[in-house]
Amino acid sequence: MEAKVLKMLIPMALDGLKATIGVFALTLIVSIPLSIAVAKLRISKNKIISNIIGMYIYVMRGTPLLLQLMFIFFGYYRVPVIGYAFSREQAIFIAFILNYTAYFAEIFRGGINSVDVGQYEASQVLELGKSHTFMRIILPQVIKNVMPSIGNEVITLIKDTSLIYILGAGDILKAAKSVSNAYAAFSPYIYIGFVYLVITAVLTKILGKIENKYNYYR
Amino acid sequence: MVLSVENLSKSFGKNKVFSDISFSVNRGEIVCIRGKSGEGKTTLLRCLTGLEDADKGSIIINDMFLCKEENSHIKYAQKAELVAIRQEIGLVFQSFNLFPHMNVMENLLEAPTFLKKEAAETIRKRAEVLLKRLELEGKEDSYPFQLSGGQKQRVAIARACMLNPSVLCFDEPTSALDEQTRAQISKIIRDLASQGIAIIIVTHDNAFVDEIAQRIITMKDGFITVD
Amino acid sequence: MKKNVFQTIKLAVLFILMALMIAGCSDGEQAPTETLTMGLDDTFAPMGFRDEKGNLIGFDVELAEEVAKRIGVTMKFQPIDWSMKETELNAGNIDFIWNGYTITPARQEMVAFSKPYLENSQIIVTLIDSEINTKADLSGKNVAVQAESSALDAINTDPEVAASFGKLVEFSTNNEAFSDLEAGRSDALVVDEVLARFYMKQNGQENYKVLEENFGDEEYGVGVRKSDTELLEKLDKALDEMKKDGTYDKIYTKWFSEN
Numbered sequence: 001m002e003a004k005v006l007k008m009l010i011p012m013a014l015d016g017l018k019a020t021i022g023v024f025a026l027t028l029i030v031s032i033p034l035s036i037a038v039a040k041l042r043i044s045k046n047k048i049i050s051n052i053i054g055m056y057i058y059v060m061r062g063t064p065l066l067l068q069l070m071f072i073f074f075g076y077y078r079v080p081v082i083g084y085a086f087s088r089e090q091a092i093f094i095a096f097i098l099n100y101t102a103y104f105a106e107i108f109r110g111g112i113n114s115v116d117v118g119q120y121e122a123s124q125v126l127e128l129g130k131s132h133t134f135m136r137i138i139l140p141q142v143i144k145n146v147m148p149s150i151g152n153e154v155i156t157l158i159k160d161t162s163l164i165y166i167l168g169a170g171d172i173l174k175a176a177k178s179v180s181n182a183y184a185a186f187s188p189y190i191y192i193g194f195v196y197l198v199i200t201a202v203l204t205k206i207l208g209k210i211e212n213k214y215n216y217y218r
Numbered sequence: 219m220v221l222s223v224e225n226l227s228k229s230f231g232k233n234k235v236f237s238d239i240s241f242s243v244n245r246g247e248i249v250c251i252r253g254k255s256g257e258g259k260t261t262l263l264r265c266l267t268g269l270e271d272a273d274k275g276s277i278i279i280n281d282m283f284l285c286k287e288e289n290s291h292i293k294y295a296q297k298a299e300l301v302a303i304r305q306e307i308g309l310v311f312q313s314f315n316l317f318p319h320m321n322v323m324e325n326l327l328e329a330p331t332f333l334k335k336e337a338a339e340t341i342r343k344r345a346e347v348l349l350k351r352l353e354l355e356g357k358e359d360s361y362p363f364q365l366s367g368g369q370k371q372r373v374a375i376a377r378a379c380m381l382n383p384s385v386l387c388f389d390e391p392t393s394a395l396d397e398q399t400r401a402q403i404s405k406i407i408r409d410l411a412s413q414g415i416a417i418i419i420v421t422h423d424n425a426f427v428d429e430i431a432q433r434i435i436t437m438k439d440g441f442i443t444v445d
Numbered sequence: 446m447k448k449n450v451f452q453t454i455k456l457a458v459l460f461i462l463m464a465l466m467i468a469g470c471s472d473g474e475q476a477p478t479e480t481l482t483m484g485l486d487d488t489f490a491p492m493g494f495r496d497e498k499g500n501l502i503g504f505d506v507e508l509a510e511e512v513a514k515r516i517g518v519t520m521k522f523q524p525i526d527w528s529m530k531e532t533e534l535n536a537g538n539i540d541f542i543w544n545g546y547t548i549t550p551a552r553q554e555m556v557a558f559s560k561p562y563l564e565n566s567q568i569i570v571t572l573i574d575s576e577i578n579t580k581a582d583l584s585g586k587n588v589a590v591q592a593e594s595s596a597l598d599a600i601n602t603d604p605e606v607a608a609s610f611g612k613l614v615e616f617s618t619n620n621e622a623f624s625d626l627e628a629g630r631s632d633a634l635v636v637d638e639v640l641a642r643f644y645m646k647q648n649g650q651e652n653y654k655v656l657e658e659n660f661g662d663e664e665y666g667v668g669v670r671k672s673d674t675e676l677l678e679k680l681d682k683a684l685d686e687m688k689k690d691g692t693y694d695k696i697y698t699k700w701f702s703e704n
Binding site for chain 1: 484487488489490494495496497498499523524525526528529532533536618619620621623624643644647648
C-alpha cells in the first residue's frame with residue numbers, strides 16, 4: 001500500500017514543490033529590497049508619507065495572510081478598487097509580497113534606527129553622499145543587526161506558502177491531501193511533514209552561514 | 219588666514235546657542251576652544267564642519283565661502299562647490315565613529331576612493347604613509363573592535379587626513395584617554411600642525427589646553443573671548 | 446535620499462507588474478468553442494480527485510465531461526477551495542459547482558441547483574464484528590464524524606440520539622475518522638454513503654458493517670448561478686438524456702459497485 005501511496009505522492013509533491021518554492025522565492029526576491037525602501041519611507045521626516053506607510057504596515061500585519069489572499073482575489077468586485085480582476089497567480093503574489101514587505105519593513109526599520117547616528121555624521125564629514133552612505137556604511141551594519149529576525153520570517157514564509165490552497169492552488173501540502181483522500185491513508189501527511197522539515201533544515205543552514213559571514217566583527 | 223568666521227550665530231528654536239562669533243585661524247596654528255559643557259563649543263564645531271547649518275554670519279575657508287550673508291539671509295554654497303569646500307575641514311569625533319564593518323585600511327580608503335580624485339594606487343600609498351606616521355603599521359587588516367582606544371583615535375585622525383584638509387577639528391580628544399595616550403596625542407597634533415594643517419580643538423580639559431594651545435578661545439554664555 | 450527611495454519603489458512596482466503580467470499570461474488561451482469552468486475540490490475522492498499520474502478523475506468529472514459534450518462546450522476544470530465555492534461561482538471564476546454538492550435549503554438561497562443526480566445518505570459504519578446494530582445501540586458509545594460536514598449536520602437533526610452518545614469526536618478528514626474506527630477508539634462512524642463506500646472499497650469492504658438505520662437521505666446536485674437559467678435548462682436536459690440512454694448507469698457502475 002505504501003508503495004502505491006509513494007508512487008502517487010512523489011510526482012505530485014514534486015509538482016507542488018514548484019508552487020511552494022516559487023511563491024517562496026519570488027516573495028523573498030521582491031519583498032526584501034522593497035521593504036528596505038518602505039522602511040526608509042516609514043522613517044521619513046515627512047509626516048504624511050510616514051503615516052500612510054504606517055497604515056499600510058498596520059493593515060498587513062493586523063489581518064491574517066489568509067484573509068488578504070481571499071480579499072485580493074475575491075474582494076475586487078465588491079470593493080471596486082480597480083476594475084481589473086487578478087488571476088489566481090497574481091493574487092497570490094500580490095498578497096504574499098504586500099504582506100511580507102510589511103513585516104520585513106518593520107524589521108529593517110528597527111535595524112536602521114539602531115545604527116549609531118555617529119555613523120551618519122562620520123560619513124557626512126567624509127563627504128560620502130547620502131545614497132553611498134546608506135549602501136556602503138549603514139545597510140551592511142543593518143543587515144548584521146537584523147539577520148536573526150529576517151531568518152525567522154523566512155522560515156515562517158515557507159510554511160505560509162501552504163495558504164495558497166484557499167485559491168485552489170496546489171502546493172506540497174495539497175499533494176498530501178490528494179493522495180491521502182485517494183487511498184484513504186494518513187501517511188502522505190507524514191511524508192510531506194518530513195519534506196517541510198528538510199526544507200527548513202536547509203534554510204536554517206543557509207541562514208546560519210549568512211549570519212556567520214557577518215560575525216567577522218563585533 | 220586659512221579659516222575665518224564672521225558674526226556667526228546659531229539657535230535651536232528659542233534657545234540661542236551662540237551669537238556674533240568672530241575669529242580666524244592661520245596655517246599651522248593650534249587653537250583651543252574651551253568652556254564648560256553645554257556652552258555651545260560642540261555646536262560651533264558642527265557648524266564649521268557642516269554637520270549643522272548656522273543661522274547668520276559667514277564661514278570662509280581658503281578664501282571660499284562655505285556660507286555668507288546675502289540680503290540679510292544666510293546663503294550656503296551648493297552642490298559640488300559645497301562638497302569641495304567641506305573637504306577642506308575635517309573632524310575627529312569624540313567617539314571616533316570608525317566604520318565597524320571595515321578594517322583600518324578600508325576605513326581610510328573609503329572616502330578618497332568614492333570621491334575619485336586620484337588613482338587607486340596613489341590613494342593606497344598615501345594611506346600607508348599616514349599609517350606609518352601614526353604608528354599604526356601592521357594594523358591595516360585589523361577591525362576597530364580589535365583596537366585600543368588610542369589606536370582607534372589614530373585611525374580616526376588618519377581617516378580624516380586622507381582628504382587633505384586645511385583645517386582639522388578635534389572634539390574632546392582627551393576625554394577617553396589615559397595619561398600616556400594623552401602625551402601621544404599631543405605629539406601627533408603638534409606634528410600635524412607642523413605640516414601646515416590648522417588645528418581647532420574643542421575641549422574642557424584645561425590641562426591639555428595649557429599643554430598644547432597656541433591660542434585660546436573661551437566660550438561663555440554664547441559669546442567668545444579671544445586670548 | 447528620498448529621490449532614491451522613490452526610484453527604488455518605482456523599480457519595484459515595475460518589477461511586480463512585470464511579474465504579474467507574466468504570471469497572468471500563463472492561463473488564457475481561448476478555445477474555439479465556448480469554454481465553461483467546473484469548480485471542484487480536486488482532492489475529493491471519489492467525486493473529483495487525482496490518479497497516481499495526477500490526472501483528474503472521478504464520478505462527477507466523468508459526468509461533467511459527458512454533459513459538456515452534449516451541450517457543445519469545452520469543460521475546463523478549476524481546482525478551488527471547497528469553503529470558497531459559492532464565492533468562486535458568484536464571482537464568475539467558475540460556472541458549475543460540481544463535487545458531491547449536497548442540496549440544502551441554505552444553499553438554494555445562494556445558487557440554482559440542477560435536478561438531483563445522485564442519492565446519498567448519512568450512514569453509520571462500524572467494524573464487522575461490532576455489537577452495534579441500531580441507533581439505540583450507539584448510546585454511551587464513541588462516535589466519529591468529519592468536522593463541518595453534512596454528516597455532522599445530519600446528526601444534529603436528531604438531538605436525542607446525539608445526546609445519547611458517549612462521545613462525539615470531530616476529525617478534519619474522513620480518513621482520520623476511519624483510522625480512529627480501525628484503532629478501536631471510536632465505535633462507530635457517521636459519514637456520506639458515497640464517500641464511505643469508496644473508502645471501504647480501498648480498505649477491504651469485508652472489514653466493515655453498514656447499519657440499516659441512518660441519519661437521513663440527501664441528494665447531490667450541480668450548482669450554477671441563479672442568473673444562468675438557460676445553462677441550467679441545458680444541463681438538466683443533458684442529465685435526463687444520460688439517465689435515459691444508459692450513459693449515466695455505465696458511469697455509476699464504474700464508480701459505485703454495491704456492497
